[in-house]
Amino acid sequence: MNAYYLAILQGSALTVGVSLCALLVSIVLGLLGAAAKLSGRPVLVAAATVYTTIIRGVPDLVVMLLVFYGGTIGLNHLFELAGSKTVVDINPFVAGVLTIGFIYGAYMTETFRGAIIAIPKGQLEAAWAFGMGKVQAFFRITTPQMIRYALPGFTNNWLVLIKATALVSLIGLKEMTYIAKQASAATRSPFVFFLFTAALFLVYTTVSLYALRKLNARYSLGTKRGQM
Template sequence: MFDYRGYGWVFWEGVQITILVGLCAAVVAILMGLIGAWGKLARSRPANLVANAYTTIVRGIPELVLILLVYYGVTILLQRTLTALLGSEVLIDIDPFTAGVLTLGVIYGAFATEVFRGAFLAIPKGQIEAAYSFGMSRVQTLWRIMLPQVWRFALPGLGNVWLVLIKATALMSVIQLEELLRWSDIGARNTKLPFTFYLTASFIYLGITVVSMLLQHRAEVWANRGIRRA
């Protein structure tokens, strides 16, 4: 049943790219989430409007559509814009890895925005007021009082975002990024064993999910050390 006919190596190649894309996209998502949460909680109305528009639009459009828009649409738009400005033809090629990381990062940054917004709101206001009363600036209060607690409140939500993001890397196969699903498809086509390769790929995704959940649990325990629960 699990005879890969010499193509078992494709899974290792695919897993490496899948995890690398997932980690890089997660970094982008966290940065976008922090910026988006700041925009939603800021007293500036323009910042509120931009942040709300970002989360509404991104969460309302399917991931696959956004991936195709970034990979094909943004490339064409940049080429036409630069050609018009420079007066000569300009060729721009966004590689699949960069397109995948940026697209997934921006998409799941919208979900991370809501996670961070909830985490910031969960911090007792009395602690923030106490920090100000001790003469701390806004930056000092953010760095010393808010951020350490934000991570503790945000970890469960960020863990869920990661689990969805790592599975969404499979969508990158449509732009020829050689991640796990793409390599599995190559192996399946060459051996004529689609069930074997896709089933193995599904077990690998499941394994990544289980390991991620275990790591998330340990991170939550570490973040909540010293916290007394009622």
């Protein structure tokens, strides 16, 4: 039994790895999506709107299976049409990271867009009046305030993202949920192993919530904000 608990702990490191890598992907996509929606260019606005609408309307599990199985079939078909005998097998870790990042990039898009809209336009106009360029004004005026406004929504997205990593067990990635499932089948004691896995997820989300609340408090100095 102890060996299974140790294996689940080792698998939890992979869970953290998937979560952090997917978070990075979602932040990049979220910033690009927010920029597209606020660009005022019809094509970019439409593309970003379609992206967020579809992703937020389709279950995460369905998207993951489409990327993992559909992506593999699609790439192999393209190689076959090109006359190549190369067989592509998408790595479960890569598929999990890209899929979860792609999904939560849609949620981050709305979070960042709302945060940027909340910043008074007069502050940017004042920065330009003082001679700041658009890039300088973005990093010195927009970014710090965007972080402050985005942190509550970002926190919620991150907590849900961590829990969503359990889905990668369905595509064969041996993270802690996958190992807990194997241990349950081998010992016929599913309750204890899934309870242990749930406790580990609770630890990760609790530590994350504490850290992000501290960060939120730092960026909210001098302002009155509600609790996350």
